[in-house]
Amino acid sequence: MIYQKILFVVVSPLSGHEEGEFIRLRDVLIVATFIWLISYYIHSPLAGGGTWIYSDIVGLLSARGLLWADRLLIPYADYHFEYPPLVALLFILSNLVMLLIPKENMHMRAFVGYTVMSIVLYLHAIGTIIVLHKLAGYTRRRSIHILIYYVLMPSFLIYTNYNWDIMGIFYALLGLYLFLRNKRLLSALMFGLAAAGKIIPAVVALGPATQLFVEKLKEMRDKGGEVNPIMIYIRAIVYPISYLLVVVGEFLAWNIPFMIISFDGWYSGMIAHHAGWYIEDSWLILIFDPADPLAKYASASVMVFLMLISAHLLVIANISGEERVIVGGTLYMAVFLFSTYVYTPQMNLLILPLFTLVPLGYTIVFVFDALNAMIILSWFNFQNIYRLFEIETEGPLDRTSIPQIAAWTRCSILLMIIIKIWWSLYSSSIKTTENVG
Numbered sequence: 523m524i525y526q527k528i529l530f531v532v533v534s535p536l537s538g539h540e541e542g543e544f545i546r547l548r549d550v551l552i553v554a555t556f557i558w559l560i561s562y563y564i565h566s567p568l569a570g571g572g573t574w575i576y577s578d579i580v581g582l583l584s585a586r587g588l589l590w591a592d593r594l595l596i597p598y599a600d601y602h603f604e605y606p607p608l609v610a611l612l613f614i615l616s617n618l619v620m621l622l623i624p625k626e627n628m629h630m631r632a633f634v635g636y637t638v639m640s641i642v643l644y645l646h647a648i649g650t651i652i653v654l655h656k657l658a659g660y661t662r663r664r665s666i667h668i669l670i671y672y673v674l675m676p677s678f679l680i681y682t683n684y685n686w687d688i689m690g691i692f693y694a695l696l697g698l699y700l701f702l703r704n705k706r707l708l709s710a711l712m713f714g715l716a717a718a719g720k721i722i723p724a725v726v727a728l729g730p731a732t733q734l735f736v737e738k739l740k741e742m743r744d745k746g747g748e749v750n751p752i753m754i755y756i757r758a759i760v761y762p763i764s765y766l767l768v769v770v771g772e773f774l775a776w777n778i779p780f781m782i783i784s785f786d787g788w789y790s791g792m793i794a795h796h797a798g799w800y801i802e803d804s805w806l807i808l809i810f811d812p813a814d815p816l817a818k819y820a821s822a823s824v825m826v827f828l829m830l831i832s833a834h835l836l837v838i839a840n841i842s843g844e845e846r847v848i849v850g851g852t853l854y855m856a857v858f859l860f861s862t863y864v865y866t867p868q869m870n871l872l873i874l875p876l877f878t879l880v881p882l883g884y885t886i887v888f889v890f891d892a893l894n895a896m897i898i899l900s901w902f903n904f905q906n907i908y909r910l911f912e913i914e915t916e917g918p919l920d921r922t923s924i925p926q927i928a929a930w931t932r933c934s935i936l937l938m939i940i941i942k943i944w945w946s947l948y949s950s951s952i953k954t955t956e957n958v959g
Contacts, residue, residue, distance in 0.1 A: 545666040547655045554651055554673045555644075558682055562640050565683040567632040576898065577684045578868070583635045588617050589628045597791075599784035604795040607776040608719040609686045612639055640683050646692040647682055653695040654875055660702055660844040661879045671878040671887055676895035677870040684898070685868040690720030691875055694727070698851055701730040702844055710765050714772025723872055725858045727769050728829075729851030731762035732836045733843050800919070802864045803897055803929035807921045817863050825861035828940070832857055835947040852876040853943050860936045865929070867897040873936075882939060890935040896928040 565577040583589060586601040594617055597603035597610035616635040623631050654668050672678060682688060697712035709730060717724035738758040781788045800812040810817040836850045855873050859865050870891060877887055900907075904924035908915060918925045 545664070545669055547652070547665050550651055550655075550665050550669045550673060551648060553669060554647060554678075557673060557679050558644050558647060561679050561683045562637075562644075564680075565636070565640075567629065567636055575680065575684075576902065577636075579639050579683065579685070580632060580636055582613075583616070583632055586613075588613070588620060588635060589631050590625045591617065591621070592625055594618060594621065596780075596783060598780045598787035602787070602795070603791045605686065606718050606721055606773075606792070607780055608689060608715070610780060612642055612686070612689075615642075636683075639686075643683060643686070643688050646688045647678075650688060650692045650695060650875055653692065653699055654878055656699055657695065657702070657848065657879055661848055663879055667878045670884060671882075672874050675874055675888065675891045677867070677874060677891050680895050680898060681868040681871055685866075687720050687723075687868050687871040690716045690723035691726075691872050692716075693719055694723035694851070694872075695875060697727060698729065698847060701733075701847060706730075706734075706765065707768070710768035711772055713769040714776070717769060717773035718776040720872075721773075722858065722869065723855075724769055724773070725855050726851035726876070727766060728833075728854040729847045729849070731765050732833060732850045733846045734762040734765055735759055736837055736846065737761075737843070739837075796864075799864055802866055802919070803926070804863050804865045805860075805930040805933040806863050807919070807926055808930055812919045821861055821863040825858065828857045828861055829854065831944065832940075835944055835951070838951040839947040840950045841947070848876075848879050849943065849947070852880050853940065856936060856940050856943070860933055860940060865933065867894045867929075870894045877939075880943065882942070886935060886939065890932055890939070893928045893932040893935070897925045897932075900924040900928065 564575045565580065566574070567580045586595070586597075586603070588595060594614065595601055597605075597613050603610060603613070616638045619638050620631045620635045623634060625631065651668060651673070654672070655665060658664060658668065693712045693716035697709045697716060700706075700712055701709035710727070713724050713727040716726070735758055738761045739754065742754050742758060777788065777792070801807050801810060801814070801817050802812075804817075804821070806817045806821060810820070832850075832853045836846055836853070839846065841849070852873070855876055859869060859873055874887075874891065900923075901918045904918065905915065907924070913922075915923045917923065920926060921930070
């Protein structure tokens with residue numbers, strides 16, 4: 523019955539208010555739980571035969587030695603660890619539970635460790651849906667949008683139990699919601715948690731920061747005491763910078779205990795590991811070889827350029843503060859993912875929840891995410907297909923491999939979405955100018 527409702531809404535031109543009558547939050551949570559169970563199974567280390575799909579969770583539990591450890595191992599100190607502190611704490615929790623099982627039974631240890639992490643990820647996935655439901659009211663979206671743009675997308679099935687991105691985006695969305703509720707210090711603290719969960723989700727904080735800048739700019743202009751426009755901009759930008767410093771400060775606070783335990787281990791995992799990484803699943807592979815260091819400079823240059831365009835359009839746009847916060851957070855995240863030289867497929871879980879909150883066509887979002895799912899589905903077996911046609915490649919990082927074709931095509935679609943949002947913001951500013959004229 524629920525799928526008939528979904529199909530009807532997708533193909534019918536109903537208004538947002540009418541759409542909201544079809545699907546309730548409870549329906550979305552039920553479907554999400556069912557899909558999560560499938561995701562849990564296909565990534566489980568005990569999944570049988572061809573049903574198993576690789577996951578970083580299972581891979582790291584084995585690669586970092588937790589399966590045969592006879593004591594608690596501390597991330598960064600006792601083994602190389604490249605993820606932020608909240609994920610490190612999750613590894614410690616899983617390690618403690620796994621110690622209850624004899625190390626001779628490694629298969630059961632892997633299953634239990636994976637299950638502990640999956641349960642935590644499930645709670646964050648459900649939390650994400652609940653927060654999205656609260657945010658949807660600010661942008662005239664409904665539960666049906668959360669269902670079809672997020673829960674029923676391929677990445678929700680394939681990557682929810684794959685990595686830890688869902689943790690970070692949950693706290694980022696909570697940060698957006700608290701900001702809109704005018705609880706701005708709590709909002710910044712949630713973005714700090716988002717950074718401690720996966721670093722990248724904290725990019726969403728630039729949306730609220732832009733709104734703070736616009737508010738203070740308008741406030742000082744209305745007062746009319748400051749003559750020099752440059753000084754007005756300088757004074758206005760102090761407020762968003764202060765907001766972002768709280769985010770950065772909390773992120774550092776979460777890292778300090780691990781830095782104290784083993785600074786060298788922490789630096790090796792959190793800094794050096796990522797600084798030395800290669801191009802992965804980015805359109806930059808079309809221009810640079812995977813290990814070319816120039817790709818990082820190109821990535822940073824493109825990112826700064828696109829971020830500045832986005833910030834300018836958000837500032838001049840004639841939209842409500844609520845829209846600026848949500849659309850801004852979405853736009854900044856989209857720009858970051860497009861520009862970065864490492865855009866692994868699980869990172870789509872950082873943008874899909876935000877896409878539920880902005881008016882985008884369903885088809886373009888689905889194709890965008892289906893290509894994203896194709897990356898991991900073809901990563902380990904695409905060469906079997908190529909051999910049938912006698913096509914030679916250097917592996918999944920080759921720009922002509924199926925995973926990379928899917929990746930850079932996905933990036934191209936993301937750029938189209940960014941331009942669409944830009945045009946919407948620009949159009950609103952043009953209309954304002956015409957009305958004034």
